[in-house]
Amino acid sequence: MTKTQNFAVLGLQWGDEGKGKIVNFLSPNFHATCRFQGGHNAGHTLIVNGKKLILHLLPSSICEKDALSLIGKGVVLSPNDLFEEMSEANTFLEGVEDRLKISSACVLILDHHKKFDQCREKSNSFKTIGTTGRGIGPAYEDKVGRRAIRLVDCFYEKILEEKLRENLDFYNFMFNKLFSVEEVSFQETFEKALSYGERLRPMTKDISKLIIEMNNDGKKVLFEGAQGALLDVDNGTYPYVTSSNSSAAGIASGSGLGPLSVINILGIAKAYTTRVGEGPMPTELFDDIGIHIAEKGGEVGATTGRPRRCGWFDAVAMKKVIQSNSIKSLCITKLDVFDGMESVKICDSYDNSDEFFEESLNLDHVKPQYIELSGWKKPIHGLKTLDDFPKEAIEFISKIEEVCGVSVDIISTGPERESTIFKNEVI
Ligand code: IMP
Numbered sequence: 001m002t003k004t005q006n007f008a009v010l011g012l013q014w015g016d017e018g019k020g021k022i023v024n025f026l027s028p029n030f031h032a033t034c035r036f037q038g039g040h041n042a043g044h045t046l047i048v049n050g051k052k053l054i055l056h057l058l059p060s061s062i063c064e065k066d067a068l069s070l071i072g073k074g075v076v077l078s079p080n081d082l083f084e085e086m087s088e089a090n091t092f093l094e095g096v097e098d099r100l101k102i103s104s105a106c107v108l109i110l111d112h113h114k115k116f117d118q119c120r121e122k123s124n125s126f127k128t129i130g131t132t133g134r135g136i137g138p139a140y141e142d143k144v145g146r147r148a149i150r151l152v153d154c155f156y157e158k159i160l161e162e163k164l165r166e167n168l169d170f171y172n173f174m175f176n177k178l179f180s181v182e183e184v185s186f187q188e189t190f191e192k193a194l195s196y197g198e199r200l201r202p203m204t205k206d207i208s209k210l211i212i213e214m215n216n217d218g219k220k221v222l223f224e225g226a227q228g229a230l231l232d233v234d235n236g237t238y239p240y241v242t243s244s245n246s247s248a249a250g251i252a253s254g255s256g257l258g259p260l261s262v263i264n265i266l267g268i269a270k271a272y273t274t275r276v277g278e279g280p281m282p283t284e285l286f287d288d289i290g291i292h293i294a295e296k297g298g299e300v301g302a303t304t305g306r307p308r309r310c311g312w313f314d315a316v317a318m319k320k321v322i323q324s325n326s327i328k329s330l331c332i333t334k335l336d337v338f339d340g341m342e343s344v345k346i347c348d349s350y351d352n353s354d355e356f357f358e359e360s361l362n363l364d365h366v367k368p369q370y371i372e373l374s375g376w377k378k379p380i381h382g383l384k385t386l387d388d389f390p391k392e393a394i395e396f397i398s399k400i401e402e403v404c405g406v407s408v409d410i411i412s413t414g415p416e417r418e419s420t421i422f423k424n425e426v427i
Pocket of ligand 1: 014015016041042043129130131132133134135136137226227231240241242243276277278303
């Protein structure tokens with residue numbers, strides 16, 4: 001890959017690909033890590049000095065004492081949840097507050113967004129999406145509906161009052177007329193929002209300006225995707241998606257930079273596929289193999305604790321997201337989950353599909369076709385070099401490269417930082 005200043009790490013499936021570990025691994029090479037979309041619906045599990053840290057909103061670089069952690073304007077920010085996460089991180093990291101910089105243009109998630117999200121999911125009048133119930137969708141709807149409360153609004157009492165009145169008029173109408181639940185108090189919400197502004201103001205910065213200044217000083221920034229490309233609102237399995245551009249498209253808009261600011265993008269994919277929530281998943285397994293993968297891979301959502309649906313690697317969907325995300329390099333995680341299995345499969349085509357289904361990723365009716373490969377007896381769990389790999393595991397990786405048309409440059413063989421093999425240099 002060409003060397004450039006900035007770099008991005010994106011999940012290419014339905015989230016939970018193991019981005020956190022890879023970002024955490026790469027972040028010492030960067031001066032800052034930037035989140036550009038999503039909110040605290042993400043769940044990055046990191047093992048730091050043998051201890052488990054689950055991050056939802058904080059960029060993974062928060063573990064790097066010399067790096068900045070940036071939250072760009074494309075992120076929807078729940079101040080309450082951020083404060084909780086910061087206090088958890090503070091129990092074993094130093095200077096969290098000093099290293100965190102937040103864009104004043106972030107749209108806020110307040111209590112009524114969560115309430116709305118949960119009411120809608122429960123209501124019989126709406127399709128159940130299986131959201132995280134954290135208010136992500138309603139906050140993004142506010143943004144495109146031009147009624148959002150942004151962090152900057154909380155710095156100015158008069159502006160906040162005016163905007164919040166309009167915002168709550170909308171929500172209280174819906175709570176009252178549509179869901180028949182209690183309305184939300186203006187005064188309480190107003191006071192809370194003002195106090196959030198006060199506490200967050202010292203951490204607030206013009207993030208795009210900061211990144212440009214860093215780049216001008218020769219400092220590199222790592223962009224950290226949340227969720228996965230198949231959950232992207234424009235390029236994913238709509239309507240079973242999150243409400244942001246979780247693919248490469250979101251990097252520029254979510255950080256306020258130009259589209260060429262990040263050229264090198266590393267795509268992360270599991271050796272198999274998982275999904276939480278509703279929506280099509282062509283390679284889903286409903287048999288003992290699916291149960292085995294779920295158990296061995298510990299496939300439980302880091303944010304909601306929901307069990308993840310498991311299936312074989314879907315190279316058809318992968319090829320699509322490789323194109324829509326300009327991916328030239330892949331990292332395959334959790335390959336060790338296949339240790340000891342008789343055979344493994346890769347879906348390389350769909351039956352019952354056509355170009356419209358594929359363009360819209362309307363995967364409800366497609367039937368996956370598979371290539372079957374031999375499994376491996378000798379475990380690869382924790383291996384640190386390819387020299388020790390069984391030939392069947394190498395063949396599996398080569399087949400992914402062949403079918404997807406990109407090189408697999410990193411292989412992760414376990415949750416620890418050290419269990420990461422660089423087949424080729426990526427930064
Ligand atoms: P929302 O983002 O809470 O609105 O949920 C929309 C869809 O995205 C649901 O299917 C969620 O399960 C899924 N989702 C949101 N965040 C994540 C994540 O970090 N990992 C996996 N799925 C996610």
